[in-house]
Amino acid sequence: MDRETRDMLLETAERFFTERCGRDVINGVEKGVWPEDLWRDIEEMGLPLIAVPEDKGGAGGTLLDMLALLRVAASHAVPVPLAETALANLLVAAADGEPKPGPTALALGSLTLTGGRVNGKVERVPFAGVADRFVVVAGQGLAVVPSGNARIDATPSHAGEPYGTVRFDNAVAEYSAASPVNAERAFELAAVMRAMQMAGAADRVLATVVEYCKQRVQFGRPISTFQAIQQMLAELTSCVAATIASAEAAARDADEGGLPTGGSFSIAAAKSQGSEFAQRINAIAHQSMGAMGFTHEHVLHHYTRRLWVWRRDFGSETFWGAKIGAAYAKAGPDALWASLSGSKYAA
């Protein structure tokens, strides 16, 4: 997808989400109302197929195109599994499968796949409660399992999205094949996806808080004119900037390095960074907006709660930090600078 086409698509998506993902839709999902019309229109626009090759009915976009779209979607807290489905479709197509319509969830964890049957359990699977099917990557294989063949215990996330524990007990796959993306890599791709979504949400938190502080009048003037608030918002800006910059750099490295291996270290670092700063971003945002931002009526929590959930999805800062730390410790102090400046686990 050339730059111009992507920018046009992102603008269209931005307008669409602004119009269609209002507070009521997001709150509805939290109450268990599946936004059928929204999902149907998202599919009609072809968004879940953005990174699927044209000969398989997709838009022929790259991983980076997909991640850019998901950042935009996250800045509207789109309460359907667009991200999960888009990545699942990319993975299915890469494993020579045909992506199908319908909301899809990613089951990535300690699973086994043999003879077209899947075994194992994955906790906190995003959108498990509404998915038509699960895309599983186990070892070097990929499987598509209809949700009817799995056991799902719905446990909504703290952001009110339909997460759940998924058990596969000799579950029959409707499609299985060797995958160029192994299980570990699929988890990395999901991590960079979440990192970009966190960038989108963090950006929206900043915009929301700055707008609010410019309008909220106390002591006879907008609170944004108080130095105490200005200092807080500047710190918020730096945390949001770090979240955006790390995610964008990881997305670039993942894309340029190729689907099977690209940008492994950058992804780990970006997800660690984004997850670590989520707390500071949310703390400052809520402090700046006082009681208003703590209400369910205000939209701020659509973004702050997602940041709190997403920082744990597909590896928290502890998970990715430990992975980086173990590799750097193993390589020793003399390799530190060469590895870091090369965005690699070990030089």
Next chain:
Amino acid sequence: MSIPKLEFPPFHLPPEAEALRVDVRAFLKETLPLVATEDRFPSWNTRSPEFSRALGRKGWIGITWPKQYGGSEKSFLERYVVTEELLGNGAPAGAHWVADRQSGPLLLRFGSEEQRQAILPRITAGECYFSIGMSEPDSGSDLASVRTRAEPVPGGFRVNGTKVWTSGAHHNHYCIALVRTSGQHGDRHKGLSQLLVDLKTPNVTIRPIINLAGRHDWNEVTFNDAFIPESCLIGNEGDGWLQVTSELAFERSGPERFMQNFYVLRELVRVLGRQPAKRASAVLGRLIARLWTLRQMSVAVAGMMQGGKSPAIEAALVKDLGTIYQQDLPEVARTIAESDATTEEDMADFLDVAQYATMIAPSYTIQGGTTQVLRGIVARGLGLR
């Protein structure tokens, strides 16, 4: 939304810069073991004229400047690579650092032809060192309030006043002093000028100011009816404020804002051993992830600058995040080492390093613009003031 879009477009350092990195690394590997310094962990403020001259011979000081002044006419991005390699490898680059980073570029932009010819080739040779003459006893963050007065007299200026926190003035050759050449103290940005001051000038007195760690880096520089020739005025009389703010931009955006105490991270890796426990690994990895992010942001800023933009807000954000990271680093490293260092001997050694780094750390969020001043700049960028 009315706030400006916050973007740090990912940027690749170009192949010529990466090629230069290989050369710089090879040079440092060969040279550093031969350079004796007083510091156990040399950094940008450890002085070694011997090292600076060796670097100058390679053409890596004033690397972006025109060849006629001894420069190499390379890009800002190649300079970036040299800078970060010096920091990443703990090179004692303190003698020439300020001259290379800001004094030389200032003279190149605003100085007279005579000043450029007299000074720039000596800087690029690694032989001529500069101090910053901005702060005064009553003038820190509020730089426009400087009181040092340069009164026009036949053939030059008679200067009276005091500059403080003047790093390296007891070793260096010159200082670029921000002074009031006209108007009154309350005139703020108007009537300020910059003077090129030879630190050996009669009636210029240099006294040490010892910092809390017992080091003599700083000085007090007093002008007592010192005569500075007219030929030492930099740029136009009265343009000092404009010039000094452009100088500050050079001072804020570089990798020294997050790699000053890189040795702490390096020592932490050493002291944790090759197979730390998961908790220690996670702490180490999170620190590495933060540093990696800062580098991505800083490289993105360098890319924007190379592309002709002036990302002042973005540079302020990098300094804010980077200096706070540098303050967190010794503290986080100390606490994890206390529980997870591999041997007691290593531990004692590391605590010594961490303790020293902790004492130095308050300076990071003060020098080159305090955190609060930088956040004021960011707040203005957000349209809050």
